[in-house]
Amino acid sequence: MSILDKSHGLYPLLVALILFVSAVPAASAPVGPDDVPRDARSTFDDPEVPQHHRYMRRLLNNAFSYVDPAHRIIDPVSGYPVEGWNQEPANGLFLRDFTQLTAIGAWIELLANIAAGQADNPYLSRDAALDGLALAVATLGTDQRDPNLAAKGLLSNFMGFDGGQRRGPLLESIERRRVIATFGERDGQAIWLALLEKGWLQEEDNGRKGKILRRAGYGALHFDGALAPYADPSRQAAIMGLLDQRVVTIIFGDNANLTAALARAIGALLQPEIRDDPRAVALRDAMERFIEAQREGYAHLFDPRTGTFVFGWDATADRFVGWDDGRGNWVTGQMNYFINEFRGPLMFTMLRYGLPVAAIRNAGFKIKPYRQADGIDTYALAAWDGSAFQLLGLSLFMQEPRNPAWRSALETLVDIELDFSTRHRLPGLLSEAYSGKGTEYTGLIGIADIAVTDSPLDTQAPSLYSLGVAYGIAPEQVDGFLRTEWARISSLFTEHGPWEGWNTATDAVIPYQTTAHTLSLILGGINTAHENMRRYLDATNLSGQLEALYTPGQRIDFLAAENRIIPWTAHEDPIAFSRDEGTSRFASSITGSGGLAFVLPEGHGASLSSGTLSIRFASETEIEDAVVAFKRATDDPLPPPAIPIEIFARFPKTVDGTIEVVLPATPALQGLSEVSLTFRGHEQPAPVDLAIRAFDFVPFEVALEP
Secondary structure: OOOOOHHHOOOOOOOOHHHOOOOOOOOOOEOOOOOOOHHHHHOOEOOOOOOOOHHHHHHHHHHHHHHOHHHOOEOOOOOOEOOEOOEEHHHOEEOOOEEEHHHHHHHHHHHHHHHOOOOEOOOOOHHHHHHHHHHHHHHHHHHHOOOOOEEOOEEEOEEEEEOOEEEOOEOOEEEHHHHHHHHOHHHHHHHHHHHHHHOOEEEEOOOOEEEEOOOOOOOHHHOOHHHHHHOOHHHHHHHHHHHOOEOOEEEHHHHHHHHHHHHHHHHHOOOOOOOOOHHHHHHHHHHHHHHHHOHHHHHHHEEOOOOEEEOEEEOOOOEEOEEEOOOOOEEEOEOOEOOOOOHHHHHHHHHHHOOOOHHHHOOEOEEEEEEOOOOOEEEEEEEOOOOHHHHHOOOOOOOHHHOHHHHHHHHHHHHHHHHHHHHOOOOOEOOOEEOOOOOOEEOOEOOHHHEOOOOOOEOOOOEOOHHHHHHHHOHHHHHHHHHHOHHHHHOOOEEOEOOOEEEOOOOEEEOOOEHHHHHHHHHHHHOOHHHHHHHHHHHOOOHHHHHHHOOOOOOEEOOOOOOEEEEEEOOOOOEEEEEEOOEEEEEEEEOOEEEEEEEOOOOOOEOOOOEEEEEEEEEOOOEEEEEEEEEEOOOOOOOOOOOOOEEEEEEOOEEEEEEEEEEOOOHHHOOEEEEEEEEEOOOOOEEEEEEEEEEEEEEOOOOOOO
16 A cells, blocks of 8 residues: 655555444464474475574565465455455454455465465465466456446456455545535525534635545434434435445556566466466466556546656546645646655556657656765655665566666665664664554654655664565665564564554554554565566567667766856855866855756757766865756657655765765656756855766666576
8 A cells, every 4th residue: 555745746645444344353362483383384485595594584484474375365256365454343454355456466366376386385376376366367357347346357456355346435525516516506505504514524625625534433323413404304315325436536646556466476376387277377368458448548547748647537527636736626646756665567558558758758856965973975766755665676577686776676675674783773664654653554664864855754663565676676684674573573573474663752663453464474585576567578579669668877977168157156156166177176156056067069958867977176165956958849749747866965074975876777767958956055155166076877788688
């Protein structure tokens, strides 16, 4: 699941869990490291996890117990997994009463890996995995054709379990015109005002819509106060019928997660050991038909005006998902920030359906410095909330280890995550999760240095699940981290797998468990996603297109004579500027901002994709707030991205310093005409005296290694 910042086109995906109700299962007691049964420690088998990585193997052994059929996490009618372990009506948690697409995709992918012999375990045999796959995939096909659950081939992101049926979520907001159309102008306006006064609605979109607030005192039993005049059975039923309508809400990211997971499942079933099994052939065909049937939906979600995918679509109201900007205006959400958990699924969706590459070109990102313990800055990609799963993804599969730029960028991120957790004695990584503060689930858990948001971030709720993906990037380092923190990590173990994480503020376990997180831990740990996706890309003739997407840029010397260097300040502050052979010097006492623009020859749009940007400098002053930004050519056919690509930089006072930044492989860094270096001052003049002795971009040699 995903909690993302509204102010940048994204909104919370968590629905009120109280929408779905069922019985409470018995809780399981925690299991310590010495209490784990010997067979549970030794029967997991995957060649991607070597025997000497004993701590990762133990973690995966315990995580696999989550799928033990005795725990009933799989709905027997649909074959879908439930949202999570906890069923606590007193706390408003009903995780066994609904599911989400990301969890369904992860479950199908895991079953395919088990069936293909890539994840042998004591709980599900290969034959049982094929049976589970057959049920879940058949249900997906049925639900894709159900207008109460799907539209244009895409599924509602959440589905409830109700008497053997799947149901969509409840309406989140209602249009005023629908109330008026139902009750007439006079009564409709009066009922609208009564709903506002009662606190069941909160106006948005300049009063055209109302957000439905389901909390204590909501529902048919509470037609009192302002709603007392409408308590007669007829109008009461009509009002509740409007408010509690089931809807089809299509979210791009969740559907893309499912699509990519199905492709990886197909890739697993293309393993030589199983590819000719008639059951595997039939399952691959069924999953491919499902993927193809999503084509119309993804085309509908692409917005040619902005060159991005919209965040989602309310198919019931036929309106794109968005939010109220606080002034009563509705803003459509866009998938316009690249470094988040949907990066890989977005790239795959664009490739699979031949959709415009603009969807990636217009997804901006930031790079920020992370200060190591020795005071040295390491430059890394930044996620909106600095969350590990936003940075690394719930899964990595777009051949990143074969691309030198992505491999380097991801290794840097894992180094930072482990460094931060080690320095702060955190038994896990900081990532969106349950926080340990009651039943709070939040995305605001992360590392501020590599976050875009200015919101305060929780650094006391480390969780385990992102260690799975991190292990696929840096296996030795992650196993070593597990060894160091094993006492607390193993204390999270239960007979149904590890709990979410640890609240270091209270020194207590966070006793929640979700399917998406637990399966992400397992799938990341077995580390088969890249090879499975590679088989799928090869089978569908998409490997060449991915390689083209990762094409490295051209070597550029920004100090070369053919490039213009333009000094400037926002308030025409005096500038001392010189440009000698091999050096460019800028000195000024800046009020507001100022800097240098490095302009390439006209008609020579450059690519800075997949390489290293390096600045060698001497600075007479310490510069704490500098920004490197990238500008497209004026004749670029695409509109400028809503979120620009920027590197936030610090220049220490030194006679010889170097800043090196790995730029990822992305079309967003193609077609550039200018790179600017801006120094940002504040109310008081800020002295800057910087000599740039080298400013180069050096591309990596290949897009994809063998």
